[in-house]
Amino acid sequence: MTEPVDEAIARVYREEWARVVAGLARRFGDLDIAEEAAAEAFATAVERWPADGIPPQPGGWLTTTATRRAIDRIRRESQRSAKYQAAMMLYDDTPPEPVGPVDDDRLRLIFTCCHPALAMEARVALTLRLLGGLTVAEIARAFLVQETTMARRITRAKGKITAAHIPYRVPSDADIHERLAGVLAVVFLVFNEGYLASAGDDPLRVDLTDEAIRLGRLLRALVPDDGEVAGLLALMLLTDARRRARVSRSGELVTLDEQDRGAWNRDLIAEGHALVYERIAAVAAGGESPGRYQLLAAINAVHTNAPSARDTDWSQIVALYDRLVALDPSPIVRLNRAVALAEVDGPAVGLAEVDRLAPALESYHALHAVRADLLRRLGRSAESAEAYVRAIELAGNPAERVYLARRRDQLGG
């Protein structure tokens, strides 16, 4: 059975948008022209393909159509000098056949969009628009800002890339590691934004976790040898795998120990585990020691490996957190380690560590939630109730507040 045309077009859009934009960006050296020409080409496809059929090489068709549009626009812009026009036509017209992953235009585009000279929110907006293919309206909605605000943010970012001469290229070997960390930070931010949002409020709100995973998979295809790229993808897959089990039907947060593991997505877990094992083997074979995303992924894998909460290998988790703390001794990481420590050495030991962190994390709701739980397990109900109250005050997520309120109520007494 042949695919309905509008579904086929939507699929082609998802598959080809980034490649078309990236190719145009390299060819003409201008993101604005690339974006506009690509959008016009897709609009033309929407008009023509239902009648003419999907072309055998849809990506090629789109690039050819977009290139013609771009040239038209450059000619039309009479304020550009003839010299500038000629320069733009010839910015880079080497053939688009990628020699290998490192030459893929999309990789250059990602590094450009995530350049450190751009503010984080600008990097996120540009990446979602130019690589994700989300509309400005969709991105605005996803981040709960006005569409005009988001449009301005993207325009300014493109303007800065042009005015400050941010180059379109994959960074040199000396810089690539740090620059890649910047790209991963953008993807992870998008994922977390989606993870914490309650998408149920607005059915038109695009799923940022899906977008982040798509970007993570693209990075994995483009940079298959990088451990942290694999680690971030694994982390996102293993986290997203538990999505359906995380919130109850009544809109309450369900913690890991209470989740219905039958509701976990086994395909995503298998994919995540494969990546984690690949990295463990690579490190064991003398590869670079694991960074934060690999460690976080491994921690998640210990959880997703356990058939039930009771079977969780908490000592493994503590050992992994020890390594994470060595990389990043920030209070939040140490708080998460303390939770695992309490499972291995008992709540009193965990509480001692948490209390050491309390001054630094006073305004962080999770600190109080963790304290409340440990105090409860130690039978110190009155103090536990106080801590739950403080946690509820500080918690931003409604599902979490409902959960904390229930725990406070369960203390009874």
Place this chain on the structure above:
Amino acid sequence: MTMARYMMSVFGPAERTEFGVYGSREEMLQSFADTGAFNDELKRNGHFVFADGLAEVSTATTVDGRGERPVFTDGPYLESKEYIGGFWIIEASDLDEALALAAAGSKACRGVVEVRPFHTPDDIEALRKS
């Protein structure tokens, strides 16, 4: 590929000690030496257009000639705790190159550096025609 021009402005505190913006005579002399070496390298590699240090901000005069008669005010235009102490004008092929140079310059002169591109001739042309 045509070179782009950037201004790299060094910011420092308004209050200068007897050693300028430095904590001691040794620090000052070392910074002068490092900055001199940095400038030499800029020249060797074709990046150098201009560089110099500015006298203390209290030596500035602000001029407003927009009205009928010019108005002169003692002191800098902006009220601030930190001011431009000096600047480089450099040529670089792109921002990555400029930022790498700025990082080295910042280390040499012990100050925070702001990198800002100049308008290109095409920008001016576009403005003229718009």
